Amino acid sequence: xxxxxxxxxxxxxxxxxxxxxxxxxxxxxxxxxxxxxxxxxxxxxxxxxxxxxxxxxxxxxxxxxxxxxxxxxxxxxxxxxxxxxxxxxxxxxxxxxxxxxxxxxxxxxxxxxxxxxxxxxxxxxxxxxxxxxxxxxxxxxxxxxxxxxxxxxxxxxxxxxxxxxxxxxxxxxxxxxxxxxxxxxxxxxxxxxxxxxxxxxxxxxxxxxxxxxxxxxxxxxxxxxxxxxxxxxxxxxxxxxxxxxxxxxxxxxxxxxxxxxxxxxxxxxxxxxxxxxxxxxxxxxxxxxxxxxxxxxxxxxxxxxxxxxxxxxxxxxxxxxxxxxxxxxxxxxxxxxxxxxxxxxxxxx
Amino acid sequence: xxxxxxxxxxxxxxxxxxxxxxxxxxxxxxxxxxxxxxxxxxxxxxxxxxxxxxxxxxxxxxxxxxxxxxxxxxxxxxxxxxxxxxxxxxxxxxxxxxxxxxxxxxxxxxxxxxxxxxxxxxxxxxxxxxxxxxxxxxxxxxxxxxxxxxxxxxxxxxxxxxxxxxxxxxxxxxxxxxxxxxxxxxxxxxxxxxxxxxxxxxxxxxxxxxxxxxxxxxxxxxxxxxxxxxxxxxxxxxxxxxxxxxxxxxxxxxxxxxxxxxxxxxxxxxxxxxxxxxxxxxxxxxxxxxxxxxxxxxxxxxxxxxxxxxxxxxxxxxxxxxxxxxxxxxxxxxxxxxxxxxxxxxxxx
DNA sequence: AATAGCGTCGTAAACGTTTACGGCACACTG
DNA sequence: CAGTGTGCCGTAAACGTTTACGACGCTATT
Numbered sequence: 103x104x105x106x107x108x109x110x111x112x113x114x115x116x117x118x119x120x121x122x123x124x125x126x127x128x129x130x131x132x133x134x135x136x137x138x139x140x141x142x143x144x145x146x147x148x149x150x151x152x153x154x155x156x157x158x159x160x161x162x163x164x165x166x167x168x169x170x171x172x173x174x175x176x177x178x179x180x181x182x183x184x185x186x187x188x189x190x191x192x193x194x195x196x197x198x199x200x201x202x203x204x205x206x207x208x209x210x211x212x213x214x215x216x217x218x219x220x221x222x223x224x225x226x227x228x229x230x231x232x233x234x235x236x237x238x239x240x241x242x243x244x245x246x247x248x249x250x251x252x253x254x255x256x257x258x259x260x261x262x263x264x265x266x267x268x269x270x271x272x273x274x275x276x277x278x279x280x281x282x283x284x285x286x287x288x289x290x291x292x293x294x295x296x297x298x299x300x301x302x303x304x305x306x307x308x309x310x311x312x313x314x315x316x317x318x319x320x321x322x323x324x325x326x327x328x329x330x331x332x333x334x335x336x337x338x339x340x341x342x343x344x345x346x347x348x349x350x351x352x353x354x355x356x357x358x359x360x361x362x363x364x365x366x367x368x369x370x371x372x373x374x375x376x377x378x379x380x381x382x383x384x385x386x387x388x389x390x391x392x393x394x395x396x397x398x399x400x401x402x403x404x405x406x407x408x409x410x411x412x413x414x415x416x417x418x419x420x421x422x423x424x425x426x427x428x429x430x431x432x433x434x435x436x437x438x439x440x441x442x443x444x445x446x447x448x449x450x451x
Numbered sequence: 452x453x454x455x456x457x458x459x460x461x462x463x464x465x466x467x468x469x470x471x472x473x474x475x476x477x478x479x480x481x482x483x484x485x486x487x488x489x490x491x492x493x494x495x496x497x498x499x500x501x502x503x504x505x506x507x508x509x510x511x512x513x514x515x516x517x518x519x520x521x522x523x524x525x526x527x528x529x530x531x532x533x534x535x536x537x538x539x540x541x542x543x544x545x546x547x548x549x550x551x552x553x554x555x556x557x558x559x560x561x562x563x564x565x566x567x568x569x570x571x572x573x574x575x576x577x578x579x580x581x582x583x584x585x586x587x588x589x590x591x592x593x594x595x596x597x598x599x600x601x602x603x604x605x606x607x608x609x610x611x612x613x614x615x616x617x618x619x620x621x622x623x624x625x626x627x628x629x630x631x632x633x634x635x636x637x638x639x640x641x642x643x644x645x646x647x648x649x650x651x652x653x654x655x656x657x658x659x660x661x662x663x664x665x666x667x668x669x670x671x672x673x674x675x676x677x678x679x680x681x682x683x684x685x686x687x688x689x690x691x692x693x694x695x696x697x698x699x700x701x702x703x704x705x706x707x708x709x710x711x712x713x714x715x716x717x718x719x720x721x722x723x724x725x726x727x728x729x730x731x732x733x734x735x736x737x738x739x740x741x742x743x744x745x746x747x748x749x750x751x752x753x754x755x756x757x758x759x760x761x762x763x764x765x766x767x768x769x770x771x772x773x774x775x776x777x778x779x780x781x782x783x784x785x786x787x788x789x790x791x792x793x794x795x796x797x798x799x800x
Numbered sequence: 801a802a803t804a805g806c807g808t809c810g811t812a813a814a815c816g817t818t819t820a821c822g823g824c825a826c827a828c829t830g
Numbered sequence: 831c832a833g834t835g836t837g838c839c840g841t842a843a844a845c846g847t848t849t850a851c852g853a854c855g856c857t858a859t860t
Binding site: 153186 | 495496497498499500501502504505510519528531532534535538539547548549550551552554555565566568569570571676677678680681703706707709710713714732733735736737738
């Protein structure tokens with residue numbers, strides 16, 4: 103309601119001076135600045151966002167795009183701590199974080215194009231990166247700073263931070279091989295997600311290293327959900343020559359898989375070894391406890407925020423990191439969901 | 452980059468006419484309107500949001516405030532489908548949904564005050580409603596339309612939609628009593644949440660109806676998380692006179708509780724009966740399957756959206772529902788996590 | 801003493817829209 | 831033919847800011 107004009111009249115100053123005082127610009131007496139700040143907080147004045155955005159050509163806010171039907175399955179407790187970390191960084195520069203939820207029905211690229219054209223945000227964080235992701239070209243063309251959570255094969259020198267799915271797969275397989283497993287399956291998400299591609303890459307590299315032939319029938323595709331995990335369990339149980347172990351890219355898969363095994367009277371870690379991404383409250387309370395990988399989502403958020411700022415001309419000076427392209431390391435958490443291969447040899451019905 | 456001015460020059464029209472054409476106002480030839488729309492989509496023109504907001508005094512967007520450390524435990528598994536429903540309704544009127552995540556560290560009321568003062572959104576949806584919630588007074592005073600997901604005891608005639616936690620508790624208890632249970636515990640979240648208060652109310656009403664004395668030692672408080680559920684299990688196992696059944700307000704509690712029972716060699720539904728809110732992918736894959744309550748989150752989102760529009764003067768004509776204050780019904784889903792009381796009599800260690 | 805410099809402040813334009821208002825040409829009425 | 835209405839369009843103000851620029855008074859310099 104009350105704008106800067108009202109505040110200026112109240113103080114007997116011009117709006118120009120008031121504006122400079124509020125924005126900590128030079129050319130204003132420290133004494134009057136104090137007065138202005140005092141009056142502003144007394145009258146509860148807060149600058150109108152539309153006004154400043156229009157004038158400055160910047161909204162002072164960054165968007166975090168998420169998808170209702172996120173095919174990577176990242177939904178539950180994943181994003182919240184990430185938001186928190188991002189926000190902490192952004193608040194250092196009086197930037198706001200707004201989350202932009204793309205409906206399951208809408209095309210992500212189109213949704214993004216709208217918000218870009220409207221100039222709703224100064225920068226963007228992308229998630230659920232596709233192997234070929236139109237959004238990257240879109241943002242590059244629009245010269246809008248952004249960072250992708252998850253790299254992509256789309257060309258261009260853009261910043262990204264990607265969880266080390268390759269390393270996770272490699273280390274999972276290595277651990278299983280060390281326990282005597284030779285037939286190790288892998289669960290992958292929908293084909294266009296880059297995550298799955300990288301995960302498979304790590305899986306194959308590890309097999310090769312240990313002189314195990316790649317068997318395409320051990321690559322299982324399923325929805326990134328409990329249902330998908332159940333389905334995978336079903337598939338394994340019906341195989342003529344089933345694997346003795348499996349690696350999963352998402353903890354909810356483990357829930358479904360545990361459930362299917364339980365229905366069959368089988369025990370994870372004994373009849374079928376399971377190593378999964380990611381440690382979560384759920385993984386800790388599964389029994390047997392899930393062997394999985396840990397990362398700090400909040401720290402990931404902080405890194406995302408800082409890398410994003412580094413790519414924004416206005417703030418880059420404080421973040422001299424250039425174009426961040428970083429693989430995020432993860433720590434293995436050993437549970438009881440994997441065990442020696444010997445135990446698994448005779449579970450076939 | 453290119454504004455309406457550029458578009459107008461390109462067409463040889465004035466910006467006034469172009470604006471009217473784009474906004475489907477009268478006083479413009481249908482023929483020229485066609486030309487304008489064609490040129491707009493050809494040049495990829497999209498109105499600058501800041502410009503329109505400033506002029507119209509409206510942002511054409513509504514905010515959905517969520518909390519990183521939502522004490523009710525609702526994470527984005529819960530919210531995503533709700534967002535989707537809300538968005539579907541809003542899109543009918545060219546309104547956008549932006550999610551405003553409040554950091555765990557920040558005071559929700561203060562966070563809200565900022566976004567309100569800045570006029571970032573035209574209306575708001577509140578979640579994690581407290582029993583006494585300052586945000587309601589704040590929004591009422593600012594005359595900003597809003598709706599609360601979860602009612603509150605704060606005075607005022609504001610719209611809300613609240614899940615029927617009272618009915619859930621009552622029906623849970625009734626079912627357990629019918630199965631012979633007399634010592635029924637209840638798990639509650641942190642004290643300031645209205646949810647817990649309502650849940651307790653339903654619990655006590657049901658006890659009274661069935662002539663069971665209220666035992667304060669059966670009211671268990673815990674964090675709304677797996678950890679909290681585990682803690683509850685621990686507490687129950689150490690009680691001198693433990694309950695034979697418990698009702699939970701959140702499915703993650705069940706995960707922790709299952710885990711603790713399992714550690715003790717006990718079986719949910721046999722040694723301890725459990726009825727919980729809410730059906731989710733997780734509840735379906737717990738074994739034994741969780742007896743819980745179902746609701747359509749997407750429909751809830753639609754209802755929230757429509758009720759919010761009804762309280763916005765600009766759109767109220769299409770939604771003649773007045774101030775919506777509605778208890779959202781839920782359907783019981785019978786699993787195997789509850790059973791007859793007889794089985795539970797002798798599990799004490 | 802004239803000039804230059806500095807600190808402080810006011811003035812006014814600009815950002816991209818929307819919209820009230822007036823103007824013009826034309827058709828229709830009497 | 832004068833007058834009235836109607837359909838279409840342009841003009842310009844307004845929304846709330848920020849910021850380049852100039853103005854003013856004072857001090858220090860030459």
